[in-house]
Amino acid sequence: MSDHPITPQVVAEHGLSPEEYERVLHAMGREPNLTELGIFSVMWSEHCSYKSSRIHLKKLPTTGPVVICGPGENAGVVDIGDGQAAIFKMESHNHPSYIEPYQGAATGVGGILRDVFTMGARPVANLNALRFGRPDHPKMRHLIAGVVHGIGGYGNCVGVPTVGGEVNFHAAYDGNILVNAMTVGVAETDKIFYSAASGVGNPIVYVGSKTGRDGIHGATMASADFTEESEEKRPTVQVGDPFTEKLLIEACLELMASDAIVAIQDMGAAGLTSSSVEMASKGGVGIELDMNAVPCRETGMTPYEMMLSESQERMLMVLKPGREAEAEAIFRKWELDFAVIGHVTDTGHMVLKFNGETVCDIPLAPLADDAPCYDRPWVRTAPPAPAGNIVPSDDIAADLVTLMGSPDVASRRWIWEQYDHMVGADTVQRPGGDAAVVRVHGTRKGLAVTTDCTPRYCYADPFEGGKQAIAETWRNLTAVGATPLAATDCMNFGNPQRPEIMGQFVGCIEGMAEACSALGYPIVSGNVSLYNETKNDDGSGSAILPTPAIGGVGLLADYEKSATIAFKAPGESVFIVGHSYRHLGQSLWLREVRGLDGRDAGPPPPVDLAAEKANGDFVRALIQDGIATAVHDIADGGAAVALAEMALAGRIGAEIVAVAEAGDPTALLFGEDQARYIVTTTDPAALAARAEAAGVSAIAIGATGGDALRFDLKATGQIAAVALDDLRTAHEAFFPRLMG
Amino acid sequence: MRSAVIVFPGSNCDRDLAVAIRDVTGREPAMVWHRETELPADIGLIALPGGFSYGDYLRSGAMAARSPIMRAIADAAGRGVPVLGICNGFQVLTEAGLLPGALMRNAGLSFVCRDVSLTVETSQSIFTNRYSAGEGIRIPVAHHDGNYQADAATLDRLEGEGRVAFRYAEEVNGSARSIAGVINETGNVLGMMPHPERLMETAQGGTDGRRLFEGLLEAVA
Numbered sequence: 001m002s003d004h005p006i007t008p009q010v011v012a013e014h015g016l017s018p019e020e021y022e023r024v025l026h027a028m029g030r031e032p033n034l035t036e037l038g039i040f041s042v043m044w045s046e047h048c049s050y051k052s053s054r055i056h057l058k059k060l061p062t063t064g065p066v067v068i069c070g071p072g073e074n075a076g077v078v079d080i081g082d083g084q085a086a087i088f089k090m091e092s093h094n095h096p097s098y099i100e101p102y103q104g105a106a107t108g109v110g111g112i113l114r115d116v117f118t119m120g121a122r123p124v125a126n127l128n129a130l131r132f133g134r135p136d137h138p139k140m141r142h143l144i145a146g147v148v149h150g151i152g153g154y155g156n157c158v159g160v161p162t163v164g165g166e167v168n169f170h171a172a173y174d175g176n177i178l179v180n181a182m183t184v185g186v187a188e189t190d191k192i193f194y195s196a197a198s199g200v201g202n203p204i205v206y207v208g209s210k211t212g213r214d215g216i217h218g219a220t221m222a223s224a225d226f227t228e229e230s231e232e233k234r235p236t237v238q239v240g241d242p243f244t245e246k247l248l249i250e251a252c253l254e255l256m257a258s259d260a261i262v263a264i265q266d267m268g269a270a271g272l273t274s275s276s277v278e279m280a281s282k283g284g285v286g287i288e289l290d291m292n293a294v295p296c297r298e299t300g301m302t303p304y305e306m307m308l309s310e311s312q313e314r315m316l317m318v319l320k321p322g323r324e325a326e327a328e329a330i331f332r333k334w335e336l337d338f339a340v341i342g343h344v345t346d347t348g349h350m351v352l353k354f355n356g357e358t359v360c361d362i363p364l365a366p367l368a369d370d371a372p373c374y375d376r377p378w379v380r381t382a383p384p385a386p387a388g389n390i391v392p393s394d395d396i397a398a399d400l401v402t403l404m405g406s407p408d409v410a411s412r413r414w415i416w417e418q419y420d421h422m423v424g425a426d427t428v429q430r431p432g433g434d435a436a437v438v439r440v441h442g443t444r445k446g447l448a449v450t451t452d453c454t455p456r457y458c459y460a461d462p463f464e465g466g467k468q469a470i471a472e473t474w475r476n477l478t479a480v481g482a483t484p485l486a487a488t489d490c491m492n493f494g495n496p497q498r499p500e501i502m503g504q505f506v507g508c509i510e511g512m513a514e515a516c517s518a519l520g521y522p523i524v525s526g527n528v529s530l531y532n533e534t535k536n537d538d539g540s541g542s543a544i545l546p547t548p549a550i551g552g553v554g555l556l557a558d559y560e561k562s563a564t565i566a567f568k569a570p571g572e573s574v575f576i577v578g579h580s581y582r583h584l585g586q587s588l589w590l591r592e593v594r595g596l597d598g599r600d601a602g603p604p605p606p607v608d609l610a611a612e613k614a615n616g617d618f619v620r621a622l623i624q625d626g627i628a629t630a631v632h633d634i635a636d637g638g639a640a641v642a643l644a645e646m647a648l649a650g651r652i653g654a655e656i657v658a659v660a661e662a663g664d665p666t667a668l669l670f671g672e673d674q675a676r677y678i679v680t681t682t683d684p685a686a687l688a689a690r691a692e693a694a695g696v697s698a699i700a701i702g703a704t705g706g707d708a709l710r711f712d713l714k715a716t717g718q719i720a721a722v723a724l725d726d727l728r729t730a731h732e733a734f735f736p737r738l739m740g
Numbered sequence: 741m742r743s744a745v746i747v748f749p750g751s752n753c754d755r756d757l758a759v760a761i762r763d764v765t766g767r768e769p770a771m772v773w774h775r776e777t778e779l780p781a782d783i784g785l786i787a788l789p790g791g792f793s794y795g796d797y798l799r800s801g802a803m804a805a806r807s808p809i810m811r812a813i814a815d816a817a818g819r820g821v822p823v824l825g826i827c828n829g830f831q832v833l834t835e836a837g838l839l840p841g842a843l844m845r846n847a848g849l850s851f852v853c854r855d856v857s858l859t860v861e862t863s864q865s866i867f868t869n870r871y872s873a874g875e876g877i878r879i880p881v882a883h884h885d886g887n888y889q890a891d892a893a894t895l896d897r898l899e900g901e902g903r904v905a906f907r908y909a910e911e912v913n914g915s916a917r918s919i920a921g922v923i924n925e926t927g928n929v930l931g932m933m934p935h936p937e938r939l940m941e942t943a944q945g946g947t948d949g950r951r952l953f954e955g956l957l958e959a960v961a
Binding site: 427430 | 749750752753755756759760773790791792794795796797850851852853854880882884935937938940943944945
């Protein structure tokens with residue numbers, strides 16, 4: 001290695017600033033060799049070190065009565081009773097998915113699955129939060145098709161149902177799509193596995209696939225802006241093999257049933273480097289690896305390449321001494337590689353040997369302690385002015401059809417029919433509702449899962465947008481009857497070195513923190529993806545909308561006591577729960593019908609967290625007590641879209657009579673005031689009485705029935721009516737027409 | 741009599757199938773690893789589950805069809821032991837020559853997962869005796885390679901001998917004559933692409949799949 005001098009150019013190529021290189025010299029006490037420099041570069045990359053985000057992430061509440069393990073491990077762990085835990089996390093794979101959508105998305109799914117089964121959980125549900133550019137952008141069809149096929153190709157094969165997610169379209173994602181994948185697993189609370197290595201002399205074991213030259217420096221790529229040359233980085237995108245992942249799941253879970261494992265960690269971003277460094281650092285021990293023992297796919301691989309490879313489907317374990325043969329037999333049965341590649345030491349150093357020589361000797365404490373941590377300059381985003389004089393709708397029915405067929409509302413059936421959302425036979429609420437529900441196998445319990453974020457709100461007002469993203473997941477879990485437990489976050493932003501972008505990040509975090517605290521709904525795991533922006537010809541950057549995608553998990557004590565969005569029968573009463581303030585700012589109606597987007601569309605609807613909690617608790621109790629027959633939260637497109645979705649799902653129309661006693665109905669029907677639900681019931685008196693007792697606003701607005709959605713617009717003396725067939729045609733047409 | 745669910749590397753509906761069999765028979769099926777060479781001595785039902793055996797590499801089911809256990813399955817099938825192959829299990833059975841035809845890539849070239857309408861073509865089989873001929877049922881599919889194809893003479897023969905068990909009542913994957921499931925000459929081997937084990941109870945969205953297992957129980961009891 002000494003024949004490779006560490007010049008300033010080599011340092012820059014490793015994504016380290018001159019100041020950061022000074023820190024490397026300080027940590028090492030000498031000049032590093034190339035392998036050591038490579039290890040510092042990935043460990044100190046934004047992706048692995050969270051150097052720009054760490055000081056702000058600390059503001060998030062991460063503890064609570066159900067939290068068994070918060071952020072810092074491979075995934076978050078929450079108690080779901082009866083000695084069982086739900087383990088989950090969401091993670092981004094944005095940069096690779098833009099460069100190579102199929103493999104980028106597929107390996108995103110593979111990576112998040114490993115984060116979850118590493119901890120001892122059998123994965124039971126996958127979700128994905130996707131953001132694409134304009135549907136008519138010349139690259140977008142290729143990207144959408146690739147991402148959806150990639151997610152399906154991986155998830156279907158490993159046999160974990162893909163049950164939910166979300167998709168948005170906006171020009172701000174034209175050059176930087178977002179692919180955020182979430183996995184939820186279930187484990188026994190006394191069989192949860194952590195990553196801290198311990199026991200001097202204990203064997204370090206490598207299992208899974210062989211190491212190849214793929215994905216070298218992926219973490220560094222994910223920590224830089226996109227440029228024209230980014231497509232040349234295609235070789236840094238890894239290739240996934242879901243078949244091997246399936247074998248790895250089964251083999252790991254089989255070994256985990258014994259007590260042979262001391263610690264286990266998947267090899268994700270920065271592969272063998274981050275897994276070995278993290279295991280040793282967390283355990284406060286040293287580690288020595290024999291690089292000649294690493295199973296390699298190609299000949300002639302150097303330690304530098306082995307340490308930085310991001311080959312997929314690999315895990316690192318520390319075993320109890322003498323348990324190697326038993327473990328090896330299991331991995332051989334599943335036709336996977338198994339190799340003892342080193343042992344735990346008491347030196348506090350990571351030492352790599354290759355051909356009998358020491359090729360790397362890094363003190364681990366300084367690698368962690370000297371890691372850069374930035375308080376980057378940031379400016380708070382000023383809330384936008386109200387959106388001027390809004391001309392009311394002149395055709396409620398036509399506007400509703402427009403919204404139902406618009407990219408952000410249209411049916412996602414084209415996507416989720418390509419995902420096996422039923423494997424496991426425990427999916428009891430399939431995609432298309434507010435949250436999916438998956439049974440905890442062999443019990444009456446159900447896990448409700450959802451992902452949400454409204455980036456246009458976050459762009460207009462990061463603080464309110466951050467609050468709203470948390471509140472919407474909480475509301476969606478509530479709408480199926482679940483008690484929200486905890487959330488995971490996937491923070492997607494632009495270049496943190498721009499103060500306005502950093503201000504978006506800080507605003508969103510602070511809003512999320514406030515909502516999490518108010519709702520008693522902590523963040524237990526997460527991921528930060530920065531530099532989601534593309535350099536323009538003039539050197540400026542085009543950033544994505546701030547997108548803190550939130551994944552929420554809730555618990556149903558009895559999955560039979562759950563609600564769906566579908567109207568159940570004609571003649572049932574329809575209520576709006578929660579107060580309608582007629583806030584039209586940032587509504588989808590304003591964007592799709594009036595063409596107002598961005599800060600021109602005014603402030604987003606404020607989130608009253610006390611009302612959110614009260615209204616949600618009220619609705620959940622209605623479901624548990626069998627008073628609600630159908631429930632849907634009111635979100636994009638307002639009450640009108642919520643009603644239309646309920647009607648389509650149930651194939652039953654509704655007559656909405658009490659639309660507007662006075663004034664224009666536009667804001668009532670299309671405004672996106674928060675903390676609201678549509679609820680149907682066969683017992684309107686009971687619902688009203690309970691609402692009054694709880695101090696919650698619940699207004700009867702009509703009844704189900706017929707084959708159309710009819711709005712009696714009292715103020716204008718008109719009736720707006722849309723046949724369900726017309727709504728369905730508009731709703732179902734978008735994706736098939738786009739993707740052909 | 742014992743039931744057995746065969747587990748190949750990459751099978752992923754093995755547990756679902758075992759749960760369905762246990763629910764109906766009240767007895768745990770044996771989970772038989774593909775490397776085994778023998779089935780339980782009192783074997784009464786062999787079930788090949790869905791999934792992606794060997795990652796669908798080469799062709800769906802092609803490698804699993806050469807697994808050691810397949811010889812024992814062929815022997816048992818020859819003795820008249822009922823064999824049920826679902827989805828990837830159907831693909832394995834065609835690759836192993838226990839059923840005629842082949843399952844090609846879906847005509848739409850995409851994976852498809854949804855409830856589909858099926859017509860039960862015959863109730864004169866151990867697998868379908870709890871349904872009526874001509875009955876419409878809904879059962880989910882989840883596959884990428886479900887496009888059933890065989891030469892015209894084979895298809896004529898299957899139809900003429902009442903060996904088409906189920907037909908799609910809607911376009912799903914381009915299958916010849918909309919065939920969703922076929923039975924072998926001796927009536928004891930069924931392969932089908934839809935997943936009856938996913939519709940065993942109302943919480944799953946329906947019970948149309950359950951009767952297939954109930955019928956089998958009667959046959960093997």
